[in-house]
Amino acid sequence: MTGRLVLAATPIGDVEDASLRLRRLLTEADVVAAEDTRRLHALATRMGVRIGGRVVSYHEHNESARAQELLDVVASGGTVLVVTDAGMPAVSDPGFRVVAAAVAAGLPVTAAPGPSAVLTALALSGLPTDRFCFEGFLPRKPGERSRALLELAGERRTMVFFEAPHRLHAMLEAMVDAFGGDRPAAVCRELTKTYEEVRRAPVAELAAWAGAGEVRGEISVVVAGAPQSAATPVATLVVEVLSRVDAGERLKEAVREVAEATGTSKRDLYAAALARRG
Template identity: 60%
Template sequence: MIVLAATPIGNLGDASTRLVQALENAEVIAAEDTRTAIHLMRALGVENRPRLIALHEHNEREKAHEVVELARAGDVLVLTDAGMPAISDPGFPLVEAASAAGVTVTAIPGPSAVLTALAVSGLPTDRFTFEGFLPRKGGDRRKFLRSISTERRTMVFFESPHRLADSLVDLAAEFGAERRVVVCRELTKLHEEVKRGTAAELAAWAADGVRGEICVVAEGAEETEVDLAAGVALVLAAVASGDRLKDTAADVASATGLSKRDLYEGALAAR
C-alpha cells in the first residue's frame, strides 16, 4: 500500500511513534526532498537505510505510475518536508493514480499547519475552508479574494513571508478593512507568533517585513442578502478593473448564490 505520513511542521517532538516505526521499517520512501528525509531519520535516531525516491511538484505526475507499481509489491512511505502529503504539498497525483489502479492508500496522521493555525486563531472553527497559497500576482490575487469575499466560513491560507504585506493589503481591500484576521508565524517553532487584528491593522504590521513560515486565518463574511442589482454592480466593478465578464459572473454567482445567467445578462444590459 501507499502510506502518507505526516511529519513535524517545526517541533521534532511532534513526530509520532507510528511515524518513527514506519521510518524504521520502510523499504521504500518517496520523499519531497530526499535530503530532508535523511535529516529527519537521523534526527529521530532511525538507522534504517531504505530506497529513496524523489517525489516533488516537478516530477510527481511522471513518477506516480512508478511509485504505484512499487506499492503493489510492498508498502511505500510518502513524506513531504513538513505536514501531511497532498495538502498543498506533493501527493495528490499519486493518490489519484493509486486510487485508479486499485492500490490501497492509508495515512499516518499527525501535524498539520492548517489545523494548528485554525485552532489557535480564536476564529470560528465549526466550519472552515482551506484555500492553499494565494495567487502570486497582485491582479490574480485580488480577483481571487474578491471571488471569496462573501464566504461565510473561516478561511485558512498559506502565504510567503515576502508577499504577506501585499496580500494583507489586498485582503483588506476586498474583504473590508475591519475583517478579523490572524497571522500565524513559525507554528510549533521557537519563535512562534500569533498576531491578531483587523485586516488593515495586520497589513500595517506586516509592512516592515515578516519572516518565517506563514499561515493566514481570515474571519468569514457576515450573512447578508445580496440582491440581483447588487450582484450586477459587483460584476460591473470587476469588469471595469479588467476582468472577463463571463468569469466574473461565475465568481459572483458562486459567492452570492445568484444565477450566473441573470448576472451575465444583467451586466450586459447595464453596459
C-alpha cells in the first residue's frame, strides 16, 4: 500500500478563499510540510481548523534534504500535504523537488487547487489571457535583470512577474529600457486583501508612479507581449550582439553583422550595445 503526496493551494490574502478540501486535508494528513510552520498554524487558527498530523518545515533551504523523508511517509502508506505561505506549491515556491522525486519513485502525486497570484493578476490585468508566460522574480542585480528583460523584449505572450515592493521602481525602469515606455502593463498589489489595488497603464507611467512614493505589499506585474507588427527592437538585437561577444567575437564585428542582417542602424546598435555593457 502506498500513500500520496498532495500539493494544496492556500489563500493569497482572504482566508475565505480556503477550499473545503484544504480544510479536510489539514485535519487528515499524516504529515503537513509547510514553508513556514508558524504561518501555517496562524492560518489554521484563522480557518478554525485543527491540524491532525505532524507538522514539519519544508522551505527553499531544506527541500532537497527533506524530500526523501516525506517520500518515505508516502511509500509507507501515509498522506503528505505540502503547503506554502500563499498560493500553489512549486509555483515560485518550494514543492518542485519533492514532486520530481515522487514522480521518479513512481509514487502518487495529486493537487488540491485553489488561489493563485499568477492567475488572479492575469485575470485582473485587462491584458490578453489567451497566451501567457510566468517569469517569476527577475534577477536582483541590475545587469542580469536588464539582460533577462532584453531577452523577453520580443515575447508575444502576456508576461507575469513577481517583485518585491522595494525593487518595483527599478524593475519598471528596466522594463522601459527593454520594452519601451508605451508597453501596456498592470501592477497588482495586495490581491484579495483589504487594500487590493490594480494600476493599469503604460510601463513608463507605472515606473513614474512607483518612483513617486513608497509601494507596499505583495506585488505581481503583468506586461503585454510585443505587438505582432512591431519590427525587431534594438534591445532584442543587443542580446544577440552581446551573446556573440561572449562567445569571443569582437563587438564591432558582431554589431556590423547583426545590423546588416536586420537592416538596423549600425551606429544605433553599437551605442545600445555599449550602453548595455556599461
